[in-house]
Amino acid sequence: MLSDPLGVSGEQPNRTTARATKHQRRPPIHERHERGERATSLTLAFEAVETFPVLLEARDRLLRNVEEGCVTPAEAISAVESDVGLTIAVMRLANNRASGIRSVDTVAGAIELLAAEDVRVLAGRVSSFDFFEHAGVWNRVPERFRLHALATQRAADWIASAVGHRGRARLAVASLLHDVGKLVMIRAYPGEPISLGGRAGTPEQRLAVERSALGLDHALLGGVLVERMGLPHTLSDAIARHHAADAEGQAAIIRLADMLAHYDQGAPVSGGQILLSARAVGLDPTDLRQLMLELPGDSGQPRREPPTCPLTAQELRVLQQLANGKVYKEIAHDLTLSVSTVRTHLHNIYARVGVADRAQAVLLASESGWV
Numbered sequence: 001m002l003s004d005p006l007g008v009s010g011e012q013p014n015r016t017t018a019r020a021t022k023h024q025r026r027p028p029i030h031e032r033h034e035r036g037e038r039a040t041s042l043t044l045a046f047e048a049v050e051t052f053p054v055l056l057e058a059r060d061r062l063l064r065n066v067e068e069g070c071v072t073p074a075e076a077i078s079a080v081e082s083d084v085g086l087t088i089a090v091m092r093l094a095n096n097r098a099s100g101i102r103s104v105d106t107v108a109g110a111i112e113l114l115a116a117e118d119v120r121v122l123a124g125r126v127s128s129f130d131f132f133e134h135a136g137v138w139n140r141v142p143e144r145f146r147l148h149a150l151a152t153q154r155a156a157d158w159i160a161s162a163v164g165h166r167g168r169a170r171l172a173v174a175s176l177l178h179d180v181g182k183l184v185m186i187r188a189y190p191g192e193p194i195s196l197g198g199r200a201g202t203p204e205q206r207l208a209v210e211r212s213a214l215g216l217d218h219a220l221l222g223g224v225l226v227e228r229m230g231l232p233h234t235l236s237d238a239i240a241r242h243h244a245a246d247a248e249g250q251a252a253i254i255r256l257a258d259m260l261a262h263y264d265q266g267a268p269v270s271g272g273q274i275l276l277s278a279r280a281v282g283l284d285p286t287d288l289r290q291l292m293l294e295l296p297g298d299s300g301q302p303r304r305e306p307p308t309c310p311l312t313a314q315e316l317r318v319l320q321q322l323a324n325g326k327v328y329k330e331i332a333h334d335l336t337l338s339v340s341t342v343r344t345h346l347h348n349i350y351a352r353v354g355v356a357d358r359a360q361a362v363l364l365a366s367e368s369g370w371v
Contacts, residue, residue, distance in 0.1 A: 045188035046225055049180060050088065053142050056128040058083035063123045066116040073111055076119075080107045084149050085142065087176055088229065089126050093118060095230045103232035106169040141186065148261060149176050155264070156257035162291060163253075163282045171250055174238040178254050181222030181239070189214060202270045203258060204354065207243055219243045245276075252280045260292065270354030271310075272364045279363075309370045310352045316370065318345040323362045 061079035080090050087107065094110030095103065097118070104110050129142055156175035160168045201209075210217045223240025227233065238250035247255050256277040263269045278288040311319065314335075321331040332339045346358065353364055
């Protein structure tokens with residue numbers, strides 16, 4: 001379960017907390033003002049994303065499915081899961097109807113709970129956009145956002161099938177909504193150096209830009225938003241942790257799926273991080289290469305070969321020594337280098353291949369056939 005680290009839940013502190021903080025030094029007025037503005041901006045951004053526009057064709061597909069007064073589950077699920085805004089609207093309504101009796105974390109569960117009339121009312125209430133038009137204040141964001149969401153959803157299902165993951169229906173929702181925190185950022189911080197798709201760089205590098213610019217990242221914001229919308233913790237937790245290096249279960253699959261979606265769309269990714277993420281979900285390098293060859297997306301981008309070794313000859317020699325179990329002094333002696341030079345080479349190696357320590361570097365190099 002997520003806490004409320006952003007201070008936008010609207011809940012009031014209890015009396016015990018109030019007494020404990022009564023005599024603490026209050027921050028300067030300008031800091032309190034900035035915090036208040038930030039909370040207000042986030043609240044307004046959350047509200048905007050909660051009513052994110054629905055693709056007109058997806059809405060009409062769903063409506064056609066209920067024209068006869070009966071919902072065909074498979075067709076209705078397909079229509080809803082084809083669009084981010086429609087998934088948000090249907091999941092929110094279903095969980096509101098559930099009234100805490102049970103959590104609804106799949107579109108199938110939502111369709112089962114809702115009546116045909118519920119769907120008609122919902123379809124008439126949501127704002128919509130067409131493929132060939134701007135979506136009001138969102139401009140071209142909804143369709144661009146939808147394409148990456150669907151690519152990640154397809155990759156996540158592909159991975160889940162390969163590793164025998166249970167709960168693929170729940171994963172379909174979490175993977176489709178995994179980046180909703182980016183929508184919050186776009187609305188709350190329009191002047192900051194972040195944007196949908198981010199700057200050039202890997203997902204990890206873009207996440208670092210968000211944290212540097214704003215002090216938080218889109219994964220955390222997405223988790224808070226999904227919980228605020230009343231959706232179950234099984235979804236909000238997976239979304240909040242989908243960029244965590246130690247992610248497990250759904251979050252780990254979404255992390256890898258997000259990287260593969262970027263790769264399939266021709267965007268930069270870290271070969272090292274993809275390999276480590278694949279290992280976390282139970283895919284070995286051979287399985288991963290086959291998956292990358294058969295990615296279900298159709299990006300229109302020319303297919304690229306998996307990343308080649310980015311290290312210099314000297315760095316490879318140092319890494320080979322490290323893989324042989326040598327310590328800094330032994331490596332320095334064998335290669336006629338100073339210890340500080342060896343240390344510099346290793347730090348450069350970690351940065352080049354996108355890992356945090358020697359164990360990950362050796363694992364990556366071994367699985368990639370570099371050493």
